[in-house]
Amino acid sequence: MKAKKTAAQRQAAREADARRYARDRKKRIAAEKAYKEKKKGDPTYEAKVKARAKVNNAIRDGKISKPNACPNCGRTMTRVEGHHTGKTGAGKMVWRCSRCNPRGAAA
Ligand SMILES: [Zn+2]
Numbered sequence: 001m002k003a004k005k006t007a008a009q010r011q012a013a014r015e016a017d018a019r020r021y022a023r024d025r026k027k028r029i030a031a032e033k034a035y036k037e038k039k040k041g042d043p044t045y046e047a048k049v050k051a052r053a054k055v056n057n058a059i060r061d062g063k064i065s066k067p068n069a070c071p072n073c074g075r076t077m078t079r080v081e082g083h084h085t086g087k088t089g090a091g092k093m094v095w096r097c098s099r100c101n102p103r104g105a106a107a
Pocket residue numbers: 070071072073074075096097098099100101
């Protein structure tokens with residue numbers, strides 16, 4: 001059985017995680033920039049970006065609200081994501097938790 005970590009050990013681990021996160025920040029930003037550059041001009045990618053912005057703006061403006069539970073399985077302790085049906089993200093949007101909304105799966 002693994003020995004339980006002390007509060008000091010947990011604190012040290014959190015601090016190490018924070019240092020690693022800060023250290024890799026530039027790398028993450030560069031990778032994101034390279035990805036966006038690579039996807040520039042891809043109509044599927046641009047449609048998805050627009051669809052996400054539309055949903056996020058509607059949530060911000062109070063036009064739609066994000067449910068706390070997944071309407072598909074009812075799970076609450078999870079992140080609920082908007083899933084757009086259709087290949088280009090132009091279809092209907094449904095709320096799904098990350099387990100019900102596997103990446104790349106057709107709905
Ligand atoms: Zn679900």
